[in-house]
Amino acid sequence: MKGIVKFVQGNEACVEGALYAGLDFFAGYPITPSTEIAEHLAFRLPKAGGKFIQMEDEIASMCAIVGASLTGRKVMTATSGPGFSLMQEALGYAIMTEIPCVIVNVQRGGPSTGIPTHVSQGDVNQTRWGTHGDHSIIALTASNNQDVFAMTVEAFNISETYRTPVVLLFDEVVGHMRERLVLPQKGEIPIVERLRTSVKAGVDYHPYLPREDGRLPMSDFGGVHRYNVTGLYHDMWGFPSDDPGVVHGLIRHLVDKIENRTSQLARFKDFYTEDAEFLLISYGSAARSARHIVERRHRRGEKFGLLELMTLWPFPYDLVKQKAAGARYIVVVEMNTGQICQSVRLAVDRPERVFLANRIDGVLINPTDIQRMLHVIGGKGV
Amino acid sequence: MALKNYIRERFFPHFWCAGCGHGIVMNGLIRAIEKLGLSKNDVVMVSGIGCSSRITGYLDFHTMHTLHGRALAFATGIKLSRQELKVIVPMGDGDALAIGGNHFIHAARRNIDITAIVMNNRIYGMTGGQYSPLSGYGTMASTAPYSNIDQSFDVVELAAAAGATFVARSTTYNVIEMAEMIQNAILHKGFSVVEIMSQCPTYFGRRNKLGDAVDMLKYMNRTTTTIGSQWIDEDQELIEIDSEAKEEQLKIERGIFIRKERPEYCAAYDEVIRRAKEGK
Ligand SMILES: Cc1ncc(C[n+]2csc(CCOP(=O)(O)OP(=O)(O)O)c2C)c(N)n1
Ligand code: SF4
Numbered sequence: 001m002k003g004i005v006k007f008v009q010g011n012e013a014c015v016e017g018a019l020y021a022g023l024d025f026f027a028g029y030p031i032t033p034s035t036e037i038a039e040h041l042a043f044r045l046p047k048a049g050g051k052f053i054q055m056e057d058e059i060a061s062m063c064a065i066v067g068a069s070l071t072g073r074k075v076m077t078a079t080s081g082p083g084f085s086l087m088q089e090a091l092g093y094a095i096m097t098e099i100p101c102v103i104v105n106v107q108r109g110g111p112s113t114g115i116p117t118h119v120s121q122g123d124v125n126q127t128r129w130g131t132h133g134d135h136s137i138i139a140l141t142a143s144n145n146q147d148v149f150a151m152t153v154e155a156f157n158i159s160e161t162y163r164t165p166v167v168l169l170f171d172e173v174v175g176h177m178r179e180r181l182v183l184p185q186k187g188e189i190p191i192v193e194r195l196r197t198s199v200k201a202g203v204d205y206h207p208y209l210p211r212e213d214g215r216l217p218m219s220d221f222g223g224v225h226r227y228n229v230t231g232l233y234h235d236m237w238g239f240p241s242d243d244p245g246v247v248h249g250l251i252r253h254l255v256d257k258i259e260n261r262t263s264q265l266a267r268f269k270d271f272y273t274e275d276a277e278f279l280l281i282s283y284g285s286a287a288r289s290a291r292h293i294v295e296r297r298h299r300r301g302e303k304f305g306l307l308e309l310m311t312l313w314p315f316p317y318d319l320v321k322q323k324a325a326g327a328r329y330i331v332v333v334e335m336n337t338g339q340i341c342q343s344v345r346l347a348v349d350r351p352e353r354v355f356l357a358n359r360i361d362g363v364l365i366n367p368t369d370i371q372r373m374l375h376v377i378g379g380k381g382v
Numbered sequence: 383m384a385l386k387n388y389i390r391e392r393f394f395p396h397f398w399c400a401g402c403g404h405g406i407v408m409n410g411l412i413r414a415i416e417k418l419g420l421s422k423n424d425v426v427m428v429s430g431i432g433c434s435s436r437i438t439g440y441l442d443f444h445t446m447h448t449l450h451g452r453a454l455a456f457a458t459g460i461k462l463s464r465q466e467l468k469v470i471v472p473m474g475d476g477d478a479l480a481i482g483g484n485h486f487i488h489a490a491r492r493n494i495d496i497t498a499i500v501m502n503n504r505i506y507g508m509t510g511g512q513y514s515p516l517s518g519y520g521t522m523a524s525t526a527p528y529s530n531i532d533q534s535f536d537v538v539e540l541a542a543a544a545g546a547t548f549v550a551r552s553t554t555y556n557v558i559e560m561a562e563m564i565q566n567a568i569l570h571k572g573f574s575v576v577e578i579m580s581q582c583p584t585y586f587g588r589r590n591k592l593g594d595a596v597d598m599l600k601y602m603n604r605t606t607t608t609i610g611s612q613w614i615d616e617d618q619e620l621i622e623i624d625s626e627a628k629e630e631q632l633k634i635e636r637g638i639f640i641r642k643e644r645p646e647y648c649a650a651y652d653e654v655i656r657r658a659k660e661g662k
Contacts, residue, residue: 046658060455067459230447
């Protein structure tokens with residue numbers, strides 16, 4: 001990969017990724033540790049002719065990006081825990097109405113105002129089930145700047161492809177850490193543009209009538225086709241319906257379009273997992289410490305492997321099951337009380353072999369913390 | 383164009399109760415748009431949730447039915463993306479000023495070129511007659527069975543104080559006047575607010591013993607007057623039936639209260655783009 005090399009924070013890497021993917025509308029409300037994303041975009045977007053607006057709160061921010069996306073823009077908002085909580089209702093609206101958008105949550109410690117300037121990975125399950133009602137969601141994460149950039153581009157691409165919100169679940173350490181970022185050249189990473197309808201002006205356009213391949217082409221709102229959009233269950237016209245067939249069909253469609261593509265959507269990295277006896281599973285900044293351990297023990301000839309998850313939702317059950325099949329011990333490294341550990345236990349054949357190495361005190365889990373857990377597992381005491 | 387052409391006939395009959403004021407507002411709205419000669423493709427209508435918010439579905443514009451209270455926030459995203467569109471946001475009184483109050487004052491403060499129509503029936507119709515921030519002290523509601531102690535907002539004063547550059551009030555009794563005000567509001571460059579006092583005979587009317595829809599319309603006619611015209615103390619009968627009005631000693635005024643110029647948000651943003659591109 002050749003391109004411009006920068007030395008930036010993770011939040012800036014996210015901004016670069018978003019602009020690379022074609023972001024042209026951002027609405028947000030300041031909150032630590034995500035604020036730099038808004039600040040950089042306030043500077044960068046107008047230079048590119050894009051729109052930036054600081055709204056009155058995160059509810060409004062989320063609503064504004066959904067409105068803007070419907071008119072044909074590529075949109076994003078960025079926040080942290082308290083703001084992410086406020087966004088949940090409108091996030092559900094975007095799911096229901098199938099309007100593409102990207103939501104960045106740079107995690108800090110919760111609940112409530114919690115520990116604003118410190119790291120946590122406590123919003124993993126909120127991301128899955130934060131908005132009410134049955135639904136599915138896509139959430140991506142990353143542990144370093146290059147991957148923050150790549151996953152941000154992916155988030156936009158996936159969101160456009162499946163017409164669904166995508167959450168980028170970063171954390172305070174990743175967001176604030178400064179490291180190298182190589183900006184790929186234009187065209188180096190493919191960009192998915194919005195699928196627009198080929199229905200001509202003056203001809204009836206059905207906003208929710210799938211093509212043969214199941215995709216729903218969009219028509220820029222305010223353009224040549226007039227249609228209705230609603231968060232109520234709706235028919236192919238976008239008109240409210242309480243017909244049980246319509247309701248059932250729509251909820252199945254919304255869930256299946258994601259859950260049936262779990263393998264396709266699984267982004268991950270693996271390090272020496274083939275014959276690992278000790279399999280570490282981690283993500284985000286925690287994965288950096290896990291990687292450190294795995295590299296060190298591997299060099300010593302010990303069978304240590306790491307599966308770094310970059311897609312958290314839909315949870316890649318099959319992938320985890322397969323990677324964990326030969327391992328004697330599976331250690332999930334994360335900074336919460338075991339939110340991904342829970343899913344790993346559901347995925348593997350022998351859940352009693354799954355252990356949690358965590359920290360929940362606002363401090364980045366370090367290799368020594370993981371080492372300590374490995375001692376316990378190995379029966380060597382604390 | 384015939385008024386019928388603005389309606390999605392396929393989706394009728396509508397779901398409003400007989401005598402509901404929301405249909406009259408819809409009528410006034412269509413008349414205004416027809417008078418202005420706007421193309422249906424130039425109009426975006428964004429609503430929240432409530433009986434009033436259902437208006438969008440029945441109209442043949444670009445229509446978006448969103449979340450309770452949030453219509454103005456969605457509309458802001460739309461307008462800032464596509465400035466050339468006329469964006470109209472019909473809202474219920476609870477929708478606009480309880481749950482949506484924050485978005486209302488901030489949209490006014492920004493002076494973004496959106497027309498907000500507050501369909502004020504002084505009650506939560508959709509959920510069955512609970513009091514709203516416009517019900518007023520002394521009214522009855524399902525959640526105020528011992529009479530309401532919540533003071534009400536004055537929509538006109540609130541909108542003006544928040545920075546709206548066009549503020550008007552009318553009622554469903556005065557359809558022609560209402561349509562003219564909406565017309566002016568749409569033409570106005572900036573955030574425009576039209577409060578339309580409306581009737582919910584099903585809940586507000588029944589709970590407050592105001593009779594049927596016709597009685598309520600007549601009552602609205604009696605209790606309102608054009609700006610600056612008439613003192614209520616001339617109307618003895620009215621004083622007897624409305625203690626609140628007596629206290630105020632004034633009828634509620636109808637008309638255009640505010641009409642002024644201030645930089646409009648989207649136009650100002652174009653300047654931001656220009657400055658950013660020039661590197662200043
Ligand atoms: C977040 C949220 N809270 C509550 C509701 C329930 N709700 C639906 S409409 C409504 C009030 C409607 O009153 P108003 O806005 O005055 O409009 P009207 O029905 O009288 O036209 C409420 C409380 C909701 N849909 N969403
Ligand atoms: S309940 Fe009231 S506001 Fe709702 S449709 Fe009936 S009359 Fe209209």
